[in-house]
Amino acid sequence: xxTKRIGLAIDSLAGGGAEKIVLTLAFELKKQGHExxxxxxxxxxxxxxxxxxxxxxxxxxxxxxxxxxxRLSQSVKQVRHWIDTIEAECGRFDLILSNLDKSxxxxxxxxVGPLYIVVHNAMEEELKRERKLGPLSYLRKLRAKKALNGQxxxxxxxxxxxEIIERGRILPKSIQTIYNPFDFDGIRxxxxxxxxAIPQGDYLIHxxxxxxxxxxxxxxKALLQMEHKLPxxxxxxxxxxxxxxxxxxxxxxxxxxxxxxxxxxxxxxQAKLLVLSSDYEGLPTVLIESLICGTPVVSTxxxxxxxxxxxxxLIDYLVPRRDVIxxxxxxxxxxxxxPQVGHCEIFDHIAVDKTVRNYxxxxxxxxA
Numbered sequence: 031x032x033t034k035r036i037g038l039a040i041d042s043l044a045g046g047g048a049e050k051i052v053l054t055l056a057f058e059l060k061k062q063g064h065e066x067x068x069x070x071x072x073x074x075x076x077x078x079x080x081x082x083x084x085x086x087x088x089x090x091x092x093x094x095x096x097x098x099x100x101r102l103s104q105s106v107k108q109v110r111h112w113i114d115t116i117e118a119e120c121g122r123f124d125l126i127l128s129n130l131d132k133s134x135x136x137x138x139x140x141x142v143g144p145l146y147i148v149v150h151n152a153m154e155e156e157l158k159r160e161r162k163l164g165p166l167s168y169l170r171k172l173r174a175k176k177a178l179n180g181q182x183x184x185x186x187x188x189x190x191x192x193e194i195i196e197r198g199r200i201l202p203k204s205i206q207t208i209y210n211p212f213d214f215d216g217i218r219x220x221x222x223x224x225x226x227a228i229p230q231g232d233y234l235i236h237x238x239x240x241x242x243x244x245x246x247x248x249x250x251k252a253l254l255q256m257e258h259k260l261p262x263x264x265x266x267x268x269x270x271x272x273x274x275x276x277x278x279x280x281x282x283x284x285x286x287x288x289x290x291x292x293x294x295x296x297x298x299x300q301a302k303l304l305v306l307s308s309d310y311e312g313l314p315t316v317l318i319e320s321l322i323c324g325t326p327v328v329s330t331x332x333x334x335x336x337x338x339x340x341x342x343x344l345i346d347y348l349v350p351r352r353d354v355i356x357x358x359x360x361x362x363x364x365x366x367x368x369p370q371v372g373h374c375e376i377f378d379h380i381a382v383d384k385t386v387r388n389y390x391x392x393x394x395x396x397x398a
Contacts, residue, residue: 302365
């Protein structure tokens, strides 16, 4: 087996799903004898920085607005010099995978390669959200999406791939779906770790940053409507903001907010139920992690991902997004009756070794 040098580029190591996926992929590449490099734009790290994998930061801590129009040219030159310096020291990359908007914009403008862009979210829903925030916010987001024109794209769900093809806003050079990687044994092993901070009684759990996309407002309203008055554990990186929002919707006394957890799996495993209330996603990591841990899930039927995860008899636990009454009723129903969480169809597509094989195949494509 020929060792491949692969750059995994991302905006930061903040506590999100894309960041976790990048780390999972890096660990597995290293395990299989390859040479992954983490290419991180800014040193904002909730996740621990790996010691045995090379990590390169482009911008110093505190540097802001790296993608704004007035400093974009300077940022692009810095990124180009950064990649050139790494390759001069370590050797040429066989493949660079870019994740999230800032990385995508700067790396495409810098002309680095061989480059593939991993699309983690529903593009049209992101643009729709930014349009509500004003023209400048919308135009910045649109510019980041337009940077994907003429690029090789990897989507993390079939739903995202179909949206891009059918909408036609972006015309990629190529497009294919590679599902996110999950280390089943690693997740189940880490789920067994003892954490005395975990509540002893029954509770619901939501895992995700406090952002409008995640619709905590819908979640909290549904919590009020439920017949079962279980507490809700929120694993997020902004507990203060979460508690303020919970207070606004009258559920502060039901919320347990321990903050971001490097290992969320014991929390998920011991929960009665995991809930996802998002307006849009790509392939929501927490739904799959919960099913791997054997914990039931209820999710909004948002674009994209949940319908590819909850199939067969689990379809019943998808609810219309933004429907408070339906979400509350389904949570109550799931607490009373839920199919045994065993093998799910999606598991056949997301084993980490399979995902790595799919990504390594891209190296051969770039050399063809």
